[in-house]
Amino acid sequence: xxxxxxxxxxxxxxxxxxxxxxxxxxxxxxxxxxxxxxxxxxxxxxxxxxxxxxxxxxxxxxxxxxxxxxxxxxxxxxxxxxxxxxxxxxxxxxxxxxxxxxxxxxxxxxxxxxxxxxxxxxxxxxxxxxxxxxxxxxxxxxxxxxxxxxxxxxxxxxxxxxxxxxxxxxxxxxxxxxxxxxxxxxxxxxxxxxxxxxxxxxxxxxxxxxxxxxxxxxxxxxxxxxxxxxxxxxxxxxxxxxxxxxxxxxxxxxxxxxxxxxxxxxxxxxxxxxxxxxxxxxxxxxxxxxxxxxxxxxxx
Numbered sequence: 001x002x003x004x005x006x007x008x009x010x011x012x013x014x015x016x017x018x019x020x021x022x023x024x025x026x027x028x029x030x031x032x033x034x035x036x037x038x039x040x041x042x043x044x045x046x047x048x049x050x051x052x053x054x055x056x057x058x059x060x061x062x063x064x065x066x067x068x069x070x071x072x073x074x075x076x077x078x079x080x081x082x083x084x085x086x087x088x089x090x091x092x093x094x095x096x097x098x099x100x101x102x103x104x105x106x107x108x109x110x111x112x113x114x115x116x117x118x119x120x121x122x123x124x125x126x127x128x129x130x131x132x133x134x135x136x137x138x139x140x141x142x143x144x145x146x147x148x149x150x151x152x153x154x155x156x157x158x159x160x161x162x163x164x165x166x167x168x169x170x171x172x173x174x175x176x177x178x179x180x181x182x183x184x185x186x187x188x189x190x191x192x193x194x195x196x197x198x199x200x201x202x203x204x205x206x207x208x209x210x211x212x213x214x215x216x217x218x219x220x221x222x223x224x225x226x227x228x229x230x231x232x233x234x235x236x237x238x239x240x241x242x243x244x245x246x247x248x249x250x251x252x253x254x255x256x257x258x259x260x261x262x263x264x265x266x267x268x269x270x271x272x273x274x275x276x277x278x279x280x281x282x283x284x285x286x287x288x289x290x291x292x293x294x295x296x297x298x299x300x
Contacts, residue, residue, distance in 0.1 A: 005058060005085055007093045010048035012039050018050060021057045022080030026118055030224070032203065034079055040194060041066045047101045051085065051093050058083050059120055063098050065105045067188035070181065071136070073109035073295060074102045075188070078118045090121035095131050103298050111136055111185070113293045128294045136295030137185055138271035142285040144254075146227055146263035151283060153251050160216075162252060165206035169215060170196045173208060176215045180235035186270040186293070187233070207252050209236070209245060217245045221253040229262025234276075246279050254283075 010018065019034045027034055038048055047063040059081050065074035076098045085093065095112075102110040112133065114124050121127060156162070165173055174192050181187040190198070198204035209217040217236035223229045231253045236245040257265055267285065269276045270293075 025080040027080045070183040071185040073111045074107040076112045087121045133294035133296045139291040141288045144265040144285045148284045167200045172215045219249045219253040221256045223260035223262045229257035231267040
């Protein structure tokens with residue numbers, strides 16, 4: 001079976017065709033984000049793994065290593081899958097080259113999420129364990145159904161305001177995100193200049209909760225159309241812990257999505273963040289899928 005599959009080189013000139021494949025074959029992200037991951041968030045085209053068979057592209061994965069997280073880990077992301085490989089083909093064509101690429105980079109570990117809807121092989125967990133990976137954490141996909149009403153927004157204390165994130169607050173927002181997710185293994189922070197470009201271009205739209213002129217919390221909510229939306233990022237600075245900012249940020253994100261026509265709302269959270277899981281459950285989110293994430297230490 002594996003003889004019918006082969007890995008082919010990827011170049012940025014191939015990006016549009018590869019993005020179209022990913023969006024059309026179970027990719028978890030929209031076309032803009034897929035292209036960003038392929039071209040901007042992987043440090044070299046060699047980190048993009050395109051596997052073909054006689055019928056065309058079969059699988060696309062990428063070693064995302066230009067974003068930071070609390071584990072200082074690169075992430076092997078399966079971005080599109082038409083047909084699974086055999087276990088040996090998955091090891092030879094995806095896992096082994098991904099590990100080799102990640103070892104040549106600066107990150108301390110490589111993480112691989114085994115999404116149940118994107119199984120690239122019959123037993124990918126065994127393949128990863130054989131390659132030296134071990135369980136790192138679990139991720140959860142959660143959803144708030146469209147039937148639930150929008151929760152009320154409490155008035156802000158004096159001196160607090162909501163604002164759209166703009167160029168004037170990019171540096172403070174980036175510093176806030178770095179503080180919020182310093183220890184989070186699954187939340188990735190893109191390089192500062194990439195973050196600035198995304199905000200100033202309007203590609204990334206955020207709501208900032210301001211304590212005076214200081215960014216205390218941030219939420220990024222994305223409407224996907226067809227009554228669907230996503231809370232992509234939500235967090236508050238650590239020194240505001242215990243002040244009820246999490247519920248305020250979540251309600252603001254839901255409000256923004258409701259104004260865009262979205263009612264059924266998705267989000268992702270790692271199992272290590274029990275406080276976040278409890279918050280989302282209180283607001284009507286339920287778990288759709290559990291995803292084990294395996295990690296491999298690349299250096300001491």
